[in-house]
Amino acid sequence: MLGSDDYMNAFLEAKRYLDDLAAKSNASVPVQYPPEEKMGDLALPVGFKLAKALRKNPQDAASEFAEQINHPAIQRVEVVGGYVNIFLKRAEIARDVLQKATQSDYGAEEAKGERVVIDYSSINVAKPMHVGHLRSTILGGSLRRIYRFRGVEAVGINYLGDIGTQFGKLIVAYKKWVDEQALEREPIKELLRIYVKFHEEAEKSPELEDEAREAYRRLEEGEKEYVELWKKFRELTIKYAEKIYEMLGVEFDEISGESFYVEKARELAETLLTMGIAERDPETGAIIVDFGEWGKDVILKSDGTTLYLSRDLTALLDRVERYAPKKLIYVVGSEQSDHFRKLFWLARKLGVKEELIHVPFGLINLPEGKMSTRRGRVIFLEDVLNKAIELAGEEMKKRETYNEADARKIGVGAVNYAILKVEPEKNITFQWSRILSFEGDTGPYLQYSAVRARKILEKADGWNPKIPETVNDDEWKMIKLLARFPEVLSDVMAKDRPHILARYSYELARTFHGFYDRNPVLQSEEPVRSFRLSIVKGFYNVLSRSLNLLLIDVPERM
Numbered sequence: 001m002l003g004s005d006d007y008m009n010a011f012l013e014a015k016r017y018l019d020d021l022a023a024k025s026n027a028s029v030p031v032q033y034p035p036e037e038k039m040g041d042l043a044l045p046v047g048f049k050l051a052k053a054l055r056k057n058p059q060d061a062a063s064e065f066a067e068q069i070n071h072p073a074i075q076r077v078e079v080v081g082g083y084v085n086i087f088l089k090r091a092e093i094a095r096d097v098l099q100k101a102t103q104s105d106y107g108a109e110e111a112k113g114e115r116v117v118i119d120y121s122s123i124n125v126a127k128p129m130h131v132g133h134l135r136s137t138i139l140g141g142s143l144r145r146i147y148r149f150r151g152v153e154a155v156g157i158n159y160l161g162d163i164g165t166q167f168g169k170l171i172v173a174y175k176k177w178v179d180e181q182a183l184e185r186e187p188i189k190e191l192l193r194i195y196v197k198f199h200e201e202a203e204k205s206p207e208l209e210d211e212a213r214e215a216y217r218r219l220e221e222g223e224k225e226y227v228e229l230w231k232k233f234r235e236l237t238i239k240y241a242e243k244i245y246e247m248l249g250v251e252f253d254e255i256s257g258e259s260f261y262v263e264k265a266r267e268l269a270e271t272l273l274t275m276g277i278a279e280r281d282p283e284t285g286a287i288i289v290d291f292g293e294w295g296k297d298v299i300l301k302s303d304g305t306t307l308y309l310s311r312d313l314t315a316l317l318d319r320v321e322r323y324a325p326k327k328l329i330y331v332v333g334s335e336q337s338d339h340f341r342k343l344f345w346l347a348r349k350l351g352v353k354e355e356l357i358h359v360p361f362g363l364i365n366l367p368e369g370k371m372s373t374r375r376g377r378v379i380f381l382e383d384v385l386n387k388a389i390e391l392a393g394e395e396m397k398k399r400e401t402y403n404e405a406d407a408r409k410i411g412v413g414a415v416n417y418a419i420l421k422v423e424p425e426k427n428i429t430f431q432w433s434r435i436l437s438f439e440g441d442t443g444p445y446l447q448y449s450a451v452r453a454r455k456i457l458e459k460a461d462g463w464n465p466k467i468p469e470t471v472n473d474d475e476w477k478m479i480k481l482l483a484r485f486p487e488v489l490s491d492v493m494a495k496d497r498p499h500i501l502a503r504y505s506y507e508l509a510r511t512f513h514g515f516y517d518r519n520p521v522l523q524s525e526e527p528v529r530s531f532r533l534s535i536v537k538g539f540y541n542v543l544s545r546s547l548n549l550l551l552i553d554v555p556e557r558m
């Protein structure tokens, strides 16, 4: 597992101690966080597992286990049924946790010399990004930030879909119909317009299809004029995408593309053939791989054309060689699960030992409906984001806090959060009013919580962390949640699932509101005032950091 121990705080240490104890006693059950305060701070359901071995009922088995518990941070232990419920020393834990959580780099780790490669966004040249690409972009962009914050060098790769017969069509369409000015202004819209026109015209004059095939052949042969056009399409696409990436706060370390791997993919197909991993189809002459129950796939056509799979395999080997990563992650829609199963299978056959992860995700349904590139029925992502910004602005005007910079943060934050909070496998249905609401499980609610905490801190002066003798339940809940932040991040990395962090952030914000509604902060007497202020400070640190890792900025005013 990635991640190391230097983030430990007294709370997580106590938990680690219990985990180890359970492991040693052959009752390897993970320590749980009980749902209610009266059930303790940590719980071990060991009794059920130990009952048989000890020939006792779960209650007695758990009691026997509990006798050996001895740790300076543990106040007392209670056995209920098969459960051992553990209560920690609140003031002591609070001192250590707050001391750490009030530092601005809380949760960060030093560089460990480990690397991961993350493939995300990976859009197709000359086509508008669709919402599937949006989901990949946001998930991958967030993962990249999380890994980096934890000292793992994450290399973000945008692997462009930059080859295919559609370029023959585009070249023909470009020569006949392009409006250069429109192309300057809105490149993707213009490329889409001529692409759609191509299909309309080709219905009337099928010879256009032949022209396109011919153009594609000349492109493949490297004819200068055609290659230049292809390059132009590629660059325009990158420029268009960069504007969206900037809005979303997503970064890449490398822009690569399928076109880089055509030559090598041919060689690799031959190698697979000699290794006996692939075979030649006696009828067609193509090189194919028999994946058994997953079927057979062509990896090199008889005319030397490479395929998505063979290029991806070549790119994978190249990433392993150039970056020596611990793991390679692909954030791509679940409709490609079959592709990645085959890709990873082939990589293993070639001796790749690194962890290979496909992070699949479901669909996003927009109220605007479905898209079809060929028909030109397209929802442009920049329009989606602009709509969110506009709606955020309207809400701010009602509150008399409107300013453009913050409206952008709120609009984009709402979209990013709406995507990141959902388990990747699940489909998402966007409802504008819901994702932009300032209440409930939304980006704006979390941003609002951070702004509120910052305001309290701005009003406070002259306080330093002090811990009173007693810590009440509301304060204690905050401390425990703050203590878990580093563990949450490790969990996200172990599973490559940022929604775990989104859920945590929401729980933290809700808990904070409960704490703040019932416990005066600025009006309290010392040492309670300072103690509560340090809780607010820890909360602000952790929440604003979590938001940053989820690609969400905290506004000035909202």
Ligand code: ARG
Pocket (backbone or CB within 6 Å): 119, 121, 122, 123, 124, 159, 160, 161, 312, 330, 332
């Ligand atoms: N360009 C592909 C698409 O839009 C996604 C590529 C994903 N990455 C990869 N290495 N296969 O569907």
